Amino acid sequence: MRTYTYILSPPRCTSAMADNILDLDAAVACQRESPKVAKRMRLDTDHVRLDTDHVRLDTDHAGPAAQEACSSPPCPLGGADVALQEGDISVRMTPWGGERDKIFDALNRLRLDRTLCDVILCCEGQEVPCHRAVLASFSPYFEAMFTSGMRESTQDRVTISGVEPHTIGVLVNYAYTGVVCTTKAHMQALLAASVMFDVAVVQKECCDYMVQHVVDINNCVELYCFAEAHSCEGLQTKSMHYMEEHFSVVYQQEEFLSLSVERLTEVLSSDHLNVPEEDMVFEAAMLWLDKCPTHKQSFGQVLEHIRLPLISPSYLHTVVESLDVVKEQQGCQRFISEAKGEQPYSNTARPRSTTVIVVVGETRKRKGSNTFDSFDPLTEEWRTVEDLPMKTDSPAMVASGSTLYLAGGCDRPGHFRGSDTSDMWRFDAQNEKWMKMASMKEERACFSLVMLDGYMFAVGGWGMGGDCPIERYDPSTDTWEVMGEDRVGAHYGVDSCDLGVETRGPKKDTGAGKHYDPSSCDVVALDGHLYFIGGDPQFYPDNKPGGLLAKYNPKTSVWTQLAPMQIPRTDSAACVLNGKIYVTGGLYKHEEYGKVIAETVECYNPQTDRWTMCAPFGGRYKHSAVVDKGKIYVLGGTAIQGNYDDHFRYARMIECYCEETDTWEKAGESTAARFGIRCVSLKLPRYHGYDFECGDYDAQYSPSGDSNDEW
Missing domain, CATH: 2.120.10.80 (Kelch-type beta propeller)
Known part of the structure; x- marks a missing residue:
């Protein structure tokens, strides 16, 4: 005898009926005492057992849940709709979870045997046969492709661009099995594809793995830009942390010098840059400036995020002020005046x-x-x-x-x-x-x-x-x-x-x-x-x-x-x-x-x-x-x-x-x-107690008076 889980509720009921939701005892009694109702619902009591340990009744107080049940369509049994009348009980049978796994195992075997497949994904010369319904069930991207009237919805072969064949295979395998099998080297490509196809679960798992095992001093700049482009907040935070902690090495890398002015200022404005002195931050900006001639027009935006009041006065005078790009741009001159104490300090005097x-x-x-x-x-x-x-x-x-x-x-x-x-x-x-x-x-x-x-x-x-x-x-x-x-x-x-x-x-x-x-x-x-x-x-x-x-x-x-x-x-x-x-x-x-x-x-x-x-x-x-x-x-x-x-x-x-x-x-x-x-x-x-020859940094950032007065 096969056991089913039942969910009983009174659909298609009137508003008066909604005030009196059936309880379990009443539902069972109704089935026993009303053979006509049982017959209409095609309930064969010799072959179907009501498992009271797994019965859930809609017991909300005739609120939204009951109203939703009242407006739901009749539950199909045996492939045919049940014509319910007032007083009938709707029964929905849900197989155990193991049955669901068997169904997907069978679908995967059909895919591997290329049986009943109705679409083939083509990627760089490789073909992946699939079922449209399965693809649409795990990816909103494919659901929109196959249900919104796009030309791909009727094509037997659909070309996927911008994704590696290995990655397509991994995602399709996940759709059928719920398992992701890949390598560390392919993790970044899989993350990008999961974002593209809107597979949120895989995206999160890839991001978490990369945060734990992939980010290092050699790829943190690249991954920072990648994570920002793909809205992976955790990966972006970890990559920024690596850049901050290892700035003395990172700022000399080719990837760092190729950053856009927006990404560069995000890094240089961080309060947590691990630098022995602010002079190193300025040196990083100079390397970026020399990398490309077009960077010159944006140097004022970069200099704004360098904390010039924290630079030693001798370096400020002999190196910073002597640069042609600083002399030529009026905005840069304002930052120099601020560093000399000729203007009130702004956030550029805040210590990292x-x-x-x-x-x-x-x-x-x-x-x-x-x-x-x-x-x-x-x-x-x-x-x-x-x-x-x-x-x-x-x-x-x-x-x-x-x-x-x-x-x-x-x-x-x-x-x-x-x-x-x-x-x-x-x-x-x-x-x-x-x-x-x-x-x-x-x-x-x-x-x-x-x-x-x-x-x-x-x-x-x-x-x-x-x-x-x-x-x-x-x-x-x-x-x-x-x-x-x-x-x-x-x-x-x-x-x-x-x-x-x-x-x-x-x-x-x-x-x-x-x-x-x-x-x-x-x-x-x-x-x-x-x-x-x-x-x-x-x-x-x-x-x-x-x-x-x-x-x-x-x-x-x-x-x-x-x-x-x-x-x-x-x-x-x-x-x-x-x-x-x-x-x-x-x-x-x-x-x-x-x-x-x-x-x-x-x-x-x-x-x-x-x-x-x-x-x-x-x-x-x-x-x-x-x-x-x-x-x-x-x-x-x-x-x-x-x-x-x-x-x-x-x-x-x-x-x-x-x-x-x-x-x-x-x-x-x-x-x-x-x-x-x-x-x-x-x-x-970091710069607590720095003794500036110009400006009054200590007065602003050190406690004044007897510290005992603060207790």
């Missing part, structure tokens, strides 16, 4: 910005710190940004663009009980000012701050209340709220919050004879969820592994257990890069040596729920991992010589991981050994 890694944490010499330092991975330079508004130990930190939030910690380092704080401060990197914001509901330290969907979440840590609840902060209203009674430990596969080291607040019996808190698990945000990773493996009740992974949905308050790490660990550092979670270092329990420093790095793919091992690094714990400029940087922490009880040392070396090559390399050294640090990537003005 770059992302740097900002660091907060105690040093080897002192508990707690009020220093706020930055590290530029490109120059390997350190500088003090601005002192913290208070001396603190074990705070949490998160950044979004040029805004940074610092919260919690111990305001009296070295004093455990009663020293936690709920204070939060916001740092504006553009003006280098600290501002006091609303305090958290709970005092806590050794916790995590993460940004997700425009909100900020305070997760884990320890305080006077022991296990702290999850709190959410709304930057638009400057308010905190507790996310119900959700606590990390209760949903993390442990009895209370036994995820790590001994708590410094009131102790709670976990059932394992120890007292712990969630300060040693990692928390990251990805795709609408908070991910909780790891914890101390030797302290779990019933020997539960410390490699556990769980995700939390703040919108639904639902927790989900995921695949555990291959190596249980605590005090590791996690970050998100290109949609994957990377966990570095930490401590794990060795059968012979006890606690041992982990040199392993694991990567979690949320799409497959699987962990894979990456290249190992130097190994450390109580450190920080941060993503900056597309790479992972590991700073601070402690490296152990031998097992946990042996001599240990503070790690000063900064290590950098490249995902494309799966390799680690040294990226610099810290100015001071730091333990238990927090790092984030923050956008800062």
Whole structure:
């Protein structure tokens, strides 16, 4: 007996009938008690079973859905229309999804056998037989071609121009199978064809793949123009990012020098050009000018986007002013006067910005710190940004663009009980000012701050209340709220919050004879969820592994257990890069040596729920991992010589991981050994503090007066 899915609704009913929509029981009773109705609907109860588990009734309150059902045509059964009268029930039978796949498999076999094909696509001498109906079903381009009266609608052979034969074959195969089979080398051509034929799904997949695997320093200019022409926003953004980060190399390439004036000014006007000084931007403009004589007439438009007030006065005088093209164009003279301070500054005096890694944490010499330092991975330079508004130990930190939030910690380092704080401060990197914001509901330290969907979440840590609840902060209203009674430990596969080291607040019996808190698990945000990773493996009740992974949905308050790490660990550092979670270092329990420093790095793919091992690094714990400029940087922490009880040392070396090559390399050294640090990537003005001989840049872009007045 074959089972069907039924959708029952009362079509062709009067307005009076629409007020009384049939329910399931009434529909079944109607079929049983009215054999004439059943006969008219050609329902053979011996061969067709009503599957009540898959019956959906139109139960809208006689609204638009009911009205639409009333106006719909009779449902054809057995190839003939059913003449329905008042009181009849319309039945539409929908086969299971597997039947649909069989139909398309059959159509594909017919195509491959050239059976019942009614059109042949011709491309550069190659022929692809197809069915018009299938092509029209997956592409609005072909639907318009075959249904709008164009001459191709009646032709047996249709010529396709501007597309490679391989690409046509890939798209036709997708129309019949739903599968795209191509190569990396053909990806750009496939993307262009999917745009041309308006196949949105393939276009998105191609764009996502190219963003992840194709864009590099050698093709970023070409792909930037390509993406803009084909309205691929993600690919355009990634290509621009490459041009900005590698501008010192890109501006000498032939593709860059061939850019139109519109595309060139888009690049030169970016706030994020990675240049050691503005002189390099002017040199790029000069190379573009010399490339083609026709560029001379547009040079004024280009010079407008070069920040001449940031160029050194000597270079401005000896190089820029001496150019004939500058002397000849009046608009260029206006920009020179502005750079000299003879006219008020416009946006050309605004410094370009770059992302740097900002660091907060105690040093080897002192508990707690009020220093706020930055590290530029490109120059390997350190500088003090601005002192913290208070001396603190074990705070949490998160950044979004040029805004940074610092919260919690111990305001009296070295004093455990009663020293936690709920204070939060916001740092504006553009003006280098600290501002006091609303305090958290709970005092806590050794916790995590993460940004997700425009909100900020305070997760884990320890305080006077022991296990702290999850709190959410709304930057638009400057308010905190507790996310119900959700606590990390209760949903993390442990009895209370036994995820790590001994708590410094009131102790709670976990059932394992120890007292712990969630300060040693990692928390990251990805795709609408908070991910909780790891914890101390030797302290779990019933020997539960410390490699556990769980995700939390703040919108639904639902927790989900995921695949555990291959190596249980605590005090590791996690970050998100290109949609994957990377966990570095930490401590794990060795059968012979006890606690041992982990040199392993694991990567979690949320799409497959699987962990894979990456290249190992130097190994450390109580450190920080941060993503900056597309790479992972590991700073601070402690490296152990031998097992946990042996001599240990503070790690000063900064290590950098490249995902494309799966390799680690040294990226610099810290100015001071730091333990238990927090790092984030923050956008800062690149030319902060530049001492201009002409103009008053420092007065405009540096905080004035005593910085303590800003707290």
